[in-house]
Amino acid sequence: QVQLVESGGGLVQAGGSLRLSCAASGIIFSISAMGWYRQAPGKQRELVAGITSGGSTNYADSVKGRFTISRDNARNTVYLQMNSLKPEDTAVYYCNSRNGRYPWGQGTQVTVSS
DSSP, X not given: OOEEEXXXXXXEETTOOEEEEEEEESSOXXXXXXXXXXXXXXXXXXXXXXXXXXXXXXXXXXXXXXEXXXXXXXXXXXXXXXXXXXXXXXXXXXXXXTTOOSOOOOOEEEEEEO
């Protein structure tokens, strides 16, 4: 079955960096467009970054220039490098396909202190 396992979250001060990882199994990862999503308390889940099977990327305006999504098809893993973190980036971060079709993992908590 499909399994998405996110890791790499934590507590960081504003201006700091974190690198999230998402290991996927049960899917043909190399041909899957993938995305990183986040959900803050009381808010809807939102897509923050996407990457196609060919490596093209897109970002939400709120993270453009600060976050970088990448993928390693040999490892079935998608990454999110987050720099210049802000308190408003605090959320649980999830990965999924670009259209959110797979069962959601447990996510990884990112907390940015001011």
